[in-house]
Amino acid sequence: MSIKKTSLNNLHIKYGAKLVEFAGYQMPIQYKDGIIQEHKYTRSHSGIFDVSHMGQLFISGGDDLTNDLEKIFPADLKKLKTNQSKYSFLMNNKGGILDDLIITKTSDGFLIILNAACKYNDYEVIKSKLDNQYKLNLDESLSLIALQGPEAKNVLNKVIRGCDSLKFMNGNNYVYKNEKVYITRSGYTGEDGFEISIKHSDAETFVESLIKNGSKLIGLGARDTLRMEAGLCLYGNDLDNDTSPIEANLKWAIPKSRIETEFVGSEVLKNQFQIGVKKLRVGIKPDSKVIARGNTKIYNDKNQEIGKVTSGTFGPSVEHPIAMGYVDNNYSTVNTKIFLEVRGKKIPANICNLPFYKKNYVKGEINV
Amino acid sequence: MSEVKYSKEHEWIKLDGDEATIGITKHATEMLGDIVFAELPEKGSNVDKDGTAGVVESTKAASDVYTPVSGEVIDTNQMIVDDPSKINEDPEESAWFFKLKIKDKSEMDSLMSKEEYEKFAKETSA
DSSP states (O other), X not given: OOOEEOTTHHHHHHTTOEEEEETTEEEEEXXXXXXXXXXXXXXXXXXXXXXXXXXXXXEEOOTXXXXXXXXXXXXXXXXXXXXXXXXXXXXXXXXXXXXXXEEEEETTEEEEEEOTTTHHHHHHHHHHHTTTOSEEEEXXXXXXXXXXXXXXXXXXXXXXXXXXXXOTTBEEEEEETTEEXXXXXXXXXXXXXEEEEXXXXXXXXXXXXXXXXXXXXXXXXXXXXXXXXXXXXXXXXXXXXXXXXXXXXXXXXXOHHHHTSOOTTHHHHHHHHHHOOSEEEEEEEESSSOOXXXXXXXXXXXXXXXXXXXXXXXXXXXXXXXXXXXXXXXXXXXXXXXXXXXXXXXXXXXXXXXXXXXXXOOTTXXXX | OOEEEEOTXXXXXXXXXXEXXXXXXXXXXXXXXXXXXXXOOXXXXXXXXXXXXXXXXXXXXXXEEEOSSOEEEEEEOHHHHHXXXXXXHXXXXXXXXXXXXESOGGXXXXXXXXXXXXXXXXXXXX
């Protein structure tokens, strides 16, 4: 299979991107400024992320769609208002996560944003579970651009008027150059921000106008350090088909109203809700400057292996190494002393609260 | 006059008598990106040619630092441990890694000159 390019590929090259292959796409890992500057610019101003590799799945048709989707996803879709979004999961029968995703109710159905590496499999799984009764469109004619940071609303409002009135986890239709664009107020950096679904042919001029208004392109490298500081999971690192949302410490995303109802994986989840889990995702703060990356083994003070790091890096805003991983639930309490095996040495660390970096949301506008 | 040579692992080495100063090249720092961690060999320890003698980490990944020649570690640069970003700023001068009392000057013979290294770096990164 040949490597795919997004509609912003020429723009990435123009702005000096270092390109890498990611989930079958040629994507920018960083631009000229480098990961730390890009990370800090997103936190202090705003950053533009090409996330067009992600899947935009539109599902429509039929009065029973909401009911049928609730048999797949543990979200309260009946209560969802048009243009409202929820974070949820596609799971297997064992409650293992096949993908984490955002579901938005649209005027004629639902839009689900899927991870790039999972999207084709998700499509097949959802389609077969819906028994081919509905219209599914994994729309590859649309680009997806995220604009994140405290200045995101001011920058975007100069290009598309009125979008600053959107509430967090809500979306709406807007017009850009006489074409419909769909904007949601959401993101994955721990900052206020937006995701804009736009026709490929308009994506480049749209991004150039964001840049003219003070924003900068940000690569996948900084996207990774930003999401880690915000304590957010990356599918494939921190989540996989052998890990449930309860183990991943994401039970807040499963509403109480759905726990007793049936959906794919509900038996396992119900059980875990009642009797607890053996492993749990935690935040980890090393005492020293040593960075513990994914797959680093975790030990207790008796030198027994108790878990594994799933993501780790240096946090540019917190100016310290950060990590997250799974430990035996007996060791998941905050301030528990643990040891990380890095290059043969046991590095002391503590279990800590997530996120590492507190959200920079605008007061009064955002409901968390 | 001191002699500067370069290794295929992107280290530079400056020799003054039997004392060598070793660091990583500007080209290496450009490939690594923002450096956020540095680990150096212990003073008084012995290192062997082409063996591991330290670690640098960027936001993305960890990389070993190798020594291009054998010797005893007589000094290390605490500045780059305290502030690893100095390695990006001034890799071939103030942000040196360690100094060795070298054992065998002939180990320098297999290393590259500046011109040879520049050609090598250009070819391998293309």
